[in-house]
Amino acid sequence: MTGTSEYTSSTSxxxxxxxxxSSGSVKELRRERGAVLRGxxxxxxxxxxxxxxxxxxxxxxxxxxxxxxxxxxxxxxDEGLEGETMIINMGPQHPSxxxxxxxxxxxxxxxxLRTKPVIGYLHTGMEKTGEELMxxxxxxxxxxxxxxxxxxxxxxxxxxxxxxxxxxxxxRAVWIRMLMSELNRVxxxxxxxxxxxxxxxxxxxxxYGFREREMVLGFFEKTTGLRMNHxxxxxxxxxxxxPDGWEEDVELICDNVxxxxxxxxxxxxxxxxxxxxxxxxxxxxxxxxxxxxxxGPILRSTGIPWDLRKTMPYLAYDQVEFDVxxxxxxxxxxxxxxxxxxxxxxxxxxxxxxxxxxxxxxxVQDRKVTPPPRARIDESMEALIHHFKMFTEGFRVPxxxxxxxxxxxxxxxxxxxxxDGSAKPYRMHIRGPSFVNLQAVPVMLAGGLVADAVATTSSxxxxxxxxxx
Amino acid sequence: MAxxxxxxxxxxxxxxxNASAETTERGSLDAVLxxxxxxxxxxxxxxxPVVLFPQRERYFxxxxxxxxxxxxxxxxxxxxxxLLHPHGNLPERIVPERFEVVANxxxxxLGARFRVRVQVPESDPTIDSIYDIYPGSEAMEREAFDMFGxxxxxxxxxxxxxMPDDWEGHPLRKDYGVGRVPVQFREAPGxx
Numbered sequence: 001m002t003g004t005s006e007y008t009s010s011t012s013x014x015x016x017x018x019x020x021x022s023s024g025s026v027k028e029l030r031r032e033r034g035a036v037l038r039g040x041x042x043x044x045x046x047x048x049x050x051x052x053x054x055x056x057x058x059x060x061x062x063x064x065x066x067x068x069x070x071x072x073x074x075x076x077x078d079e080g081l082e083g084e085t086m087i088i089n090m091g092p093q094h095p096s097x098x099x100x101x102x103x104x105x106x107x108x109x110x111x112x113l114r115t116k117p118v119i120g121y122l123h124t125g126m127e128k129t130g131e132e133l134m135x136x137x138x139x140x141x142x143x144x145x146x147x148x149x150x151x152x153x154x155x156x157x158x159x160x161x162x163x164x165x166x167x168x169x170x171x172r173a174v175w176i177r178m179l180m181s182e183l184n185r186v187x188x189x190x191x192x193x194x195x196x197x198x199x200x201x202x203x204x205x206x207x208y209g210f211r212e213r214e215m216v217l218g219f220f221e222k223t224t225g226l227r228m229n230h231x232x233x234x235x236x237x238x239x240x241x242x243p244d245g246w247e248e249d250v251e252l253i254c255d256n257v258x259x260x261x262x263x264x265x266x267x268x269x270x271x272x273x274x275x276x277x278x279x280x281x282x283x284x285x286x287x288x289x290x291x292x293x294x295x296g297p298i299l300r301s302t303g304i305p306w307d308l309r310k311t312m313p314y315l316a317y318d319q320v321e322f323d324v325x326x327x328x329x330x331x332x333x334x335x336x337x338x339x340x341x342x343x344x345x346x347x348x349x350x351x352x353x354x355x356x357x358x359x360x361x362x363x364v365q366d367r368k369v370t371p372p373p374r375a376r377i378d379e380s381m382e383a384l385i386h387h388f389k390m391f392t393e394g395f396r397v398p399x400x401x402x403x404x405x406x407x408x409x410x411x412x413x414x415x416x417x418x419x420d421g422s423a424k425p426y427r428m429h430i431r432g433p434s435f436v437n438l439q440a441v442p443v444m445l446a447g448g449l450v451a452d453a454v455a456t457t458s459s460x461x462x463x464x465x466x467x468x469x
Numbered sequence: 470m471a472x473x474x475x476x477x478x479x480x481x482x483x484x485x486x487n488a489s490a491e492t493t494e495r496g497s498l499d500a501v502l503x504x505x506x507x508x509x510x511x512x513x514x515x516x517x518p519v520v521l522f523p524q525r526e527r528y529f530x531x532x533x534x535x536x537x538x539x540x541x542x543x544x545x546x547x548x549x550x551x552l553l554h555p556h557g558n559l560p561e562r563i564v565p566e567r568f569e570v571v572a573n574x575x576x577x578x579l580g581a582r583f584r585v586r587v588q589v590p591e592s593d594p595t596i597d598s599i600y601d602i603y604p605g606s607e608a609m610e611r612e613a614f615d616m617f618g619x620x621x622x623x624x625x626x627x628x629x630x631x632m633p634d635d636w637e638g639h640p641l642r643k644d645y646g647v648g649r650v651p652v653q654f655r656e657a658p659g660x661x
Contacts (some may be wrong), residue, residue: 291603
């Protein structure tokens with residue numbers, strides 16, 4: 001068969017870009033659309049019927065008509081389309097792309113025909129770096145991927161390492177993790193509310209969103225020492241216990257944010273301009289979302305109640321009460337409403353965590369994984385040696401592989417680690433929800449107006465640090 | 470129960486040593502699909518992922534069979550390069566190769582995960598694309614090609630996704646050094 005060298009040498013600058021209309025065959029395009037439209041329950045016989053509706057999508061090339069069988073010949077309008085369309089770039093430095101996302105769009109007037117996200121501008125090889133770092137250092141690496149929910153990244157890495165280690169965490173560590181994870185969900189969704197408001201022209205929403213997020217980050221700083229990239233959740237537990245008086249701090253955040261979400265309702269939810277710009281825009285169906293592996297608020301906006309916290313519980317999510325929010329239409333407004341209400345559900349969880357927080361250790365008392373307490377180092381030579389070995393050699397993780405997934409604010413955040421029995425992961429793969437969810441952008445944008453592209457891209461909530469890793 | 474089922478899927482082939490690879494693979498897959506209805510009765514924390522080891526030629530059919538059985542979503546697809554660390558836990562029948570393609574599938578209805586692990590030799594790093602079954606594999610397979618040089622036959626757009634188009638080599642391969650390219654911007658002066 002063909003080797004890889006052929007593929008790499010034939011690529012040149014621009015190969016990743018959106019090709020001209022004539023570069024792909026009709027069969028290819030039909031397959032693409034058909035596969036998306038296939039759905040999880042439809043049978044093969046239904047596909048040709050679905051394809052009939054998209055035949056106008058591309059003019060048939062000479063010689064393709066016979067192979068495509070019963071499909072109708074191209075209409076004259078489509079043949080005339082070739083010269084009329086225009087391919088434009090949005091990004092990679094466009095402010096609405098939340099980083100360095102480049103969208104290549106083919107336009108017919110103001111209507112978007114095709115879109116291709118071009119990514120990789122922020123690629124820093126974090127999976128390769130992860131193979132060079134020990135498990136004790138690993139969480140400093142993964143926390144930088146999704147910089148808006150760093151604690152969730154640390155959490156999935158730690159859970160995966162612990163699954164390989166086979167250690168059981170003390171209850172307090174589990175509940176602290178849950179508290180921090182939910183607070184992070186609140187701050188991440190607030191940040192999304194802010195940027196989404198900005199993208200739709202509501203500058204005040206941006207100021208408000210950042211203001212509330214700052215309160216959560218203030219608590220993170222008090223607990224972990226840093227506002228972002230905390231390295232707080234580590235394999236074996238968390239780095240430190242919660243600070244004294246944390247209940248009051250968190251309660252204050254809950255009260256404030258909850259009251260402010262009422263204000264967001266007044267500002268955006270009921271506002272006619274906001275609704276006009278979001279309702280019925282960027283629609284994706286449940287079949288398309290499932291076929292494209294889309295998870296998180298986008299999948300839930302199509303009406304599928306899939307939330308890993310509920311459906312495949314991890315930590316202690318089966319011991320708290322909360323609702324999974326679903327939409328009906330799968331449009332931008334549904335995704336806005338889901339995120340706004342998920343802030344409220346997260347606060348509901350946080351309040352239960354405050355009530356039920358168990359006493360005890362905040363990290364596992366397993367000498368193999370946990371360094372000795374600081375006080376012991378002053379009085380015991382062995383503890384000093386142990387501490388030194390822990391941070392120079394790390395701990396060894398038994399051979400094997402594990403895939404663990406959690407519900408990050410953006411969807412299923414997965415971590416696949418292969419261990420060869422040493423102190424470093426042999427392979428660490430992160431399944432970034434933003435990376436996969438970006439595949440939904442072309443489907444959401446197709447047939448829409450170019451003016452809505454900004455709003456729709458924003459509603460996917462991509463974090464480019466995680467997309468490119 | 471799920472644990473037992475996993476064991477069955479891996480070991481049933483070893484017991485029928487005189488059967489061909491095709492039938493044993495089919496048999497273990499049937500056993501897995503047959504056991505699907507037991508999964509919802511299990512408590513969530515006991516639902517271990519079911520691991521399947523199809524031959525490379527059978528990979529598309531196995532994923533297709535899982536799709537027909539109602540598996541809604543491809544959660545993840547990645548590649549592992551076993552150049553420096555030989556496999557430890559493969560079933561006896563499976564010949565270890567350098568690359569392994571790992572597809573994680575998700576049954577939403579059952580709340581169960583499936584992991585399909587396929588060996589891909591270094592001399593012929595190609596495998597069928599499952600794009601026709603799960604279009605969500607588009608970006609994941611492109612990433613696998615970009616990082617490991619595995620070519621997915623039938624993928625509509627087999628180009629690099631994260632690295633620049635003119636990049637040489639595949640960075641996540643184990644024989645690709647970490648510090649080989651000191652500065653990635655050609656115009657910038659090097660260190661010293």
